[in-house]
Amino acid sequence: MKINIINACSDLGVDVDGSNKGPLLISKNLNSDKINEIITLNKQNIKKSKDENDLKKNLSAVNDFNNRLYDKIIYTLNDNAFPITIGGDHSIAIGSALGSKKINKNIGIIWIDAHLDYNTFETTITGNLHGLPLAALNGICKDLTKFYDDEYYNPKNTVVVGYRSDEINKEDELNNIKKMGVSVFTCEDINRLGIDKVLNEAIKIATNNTSGMHISYDLDVIDPKIAPGVSVPEINGINLEIVKKTIDILIKNIDNIKSFDLVEFNPDNDINNKTLNIALNILNNIIEKK
Numbered sequence: 001m002k003i004n005i006i007n008a009c010s011d012l013g014v015d016v017d018g019s020n021k022g023p024l025l026i027s028k029n030l031n032s033d034k035i036n037e038i039i040t041l042n043k044q045n046i047k048k049s050k051d052e053n054d055l056k057k058n059l060s061a062v063n064d065f066n067n068r069l070y071d072k073i074i075y076t077l078n079d080n081a082f083p084i085t086i087g088g089d090h091s092i093a094i095g096s097a098l099g100s101k102k103i104n105k106n107i108g109i110i111w112i113d114a115h116l117d118y119n120t121f122e123t124t125i126t127g128n129l130h131g132l133p134l135a136a137l138n139g140i141c142k143d144l145t146k147f148y149d150d151e152y153y154n155p156k157n158t159v160v161v162g163y164r165s166d167e168i169n170k171e172d173e174l175n176n177i178k179k180m181g182v183s184v185f186t187c188e189d190i191n192r193l194g195i196d197k198v199l200n201e202a203i204k205i206a207t208n209n210t211s212g213m214h215i216s217y218d219l220d221v222i223d224p225k226i227a228p229g230v231s232v233p234e235i236n237g238i239n240l241e242i243v244k245k246t247i248d249i250l251i252k253n254i255d256n257i258k259s260f261d262l263v264e265f266n267p268d269n270d271i272n273n274k275t276l277n278i279a280l281n282i283l284n285n286i287i288e289k290k
């Protein structure tokens with residue numbers, strides 16, 4: 001099917017700079033006849049808040065960005081194209097995943113990530129809004145979804161794969177996510193059970209009584225020795241073989257995938273284009289098979 005690439009050039013959701021430069025570096029190296037349109041969205045030209053007491057950093061600019069991205073996803077789906085959104089920090093997935101939900105209605109979501117991204121305004125200790133998007137997609141951070149007036153993702157069809165974070169307030173975030181009933185598969189689960197079993201189970205949960213799913217892939221799920229070009233690296237991530245198997249399994253289920261994000265590529269931290277090349281490989285596979 002025809003593909004629209006949406007460059008979501010924003011790093012306003014994290015106090016580390018640079019991930020806004022990721023999308024263009026990735027998309028300019030993609031080439032396929034299937035690419036119908038490349039749309040680029042830039043962040044507002046504001047001075048980023050890095051004040052440690054600011055627990056809603058750049059909130060209005062993040063909302064403005066997500067509102068514009070949301071509109072582009074709706075435009076893409078209404079044109080019968082498949083949206084691939086390239087981030088940018090992970091806060092951009094609020095706009096992309098809600099745009100997909102608005103049109104595709106009853107879909108689930110798989111969040112492939114080292115982090116839960118399930119803080120709320122009550123539990124965040126950094127105010128970096130890229131730590132809240134999955135909670136926002138389940139409808140519990142309304143200040144981040146002001147542009148949206150429809151149903152949120154059902155926590156019963158929401159799954160995290162690859163979690164291993166060791167952040168200081170992780171208990172609060174884990175409490176949030178458990179209380180909501182979201183399924184979480186850790187990196188340890190992947191190593192113990194195998195990625196086939198874990199991801200197939202995740203797909204079963206996300207597509208149970210739904211018409212498909214949105215996939216949001218955060219590059220920090222990969223071990224930072226292999227993919228150092230991210231803003232918040234977490235040690236002990238998945239290896240290249242698991243990255244490859246993940247994509248193989250997603251491709252087997254490609255008809256169920258309604259929209260896709262690849263986020264958190266930060267070229268400032270990349271070494272010898274290692275992360276860039278993995279990102280390109282992931283997207284070339286999705287584009288070829290979709």
Ligand SMILES: [Mn+2]
Nearest residue numbers: 090113117218
């Ligand atoms: Mn993330």
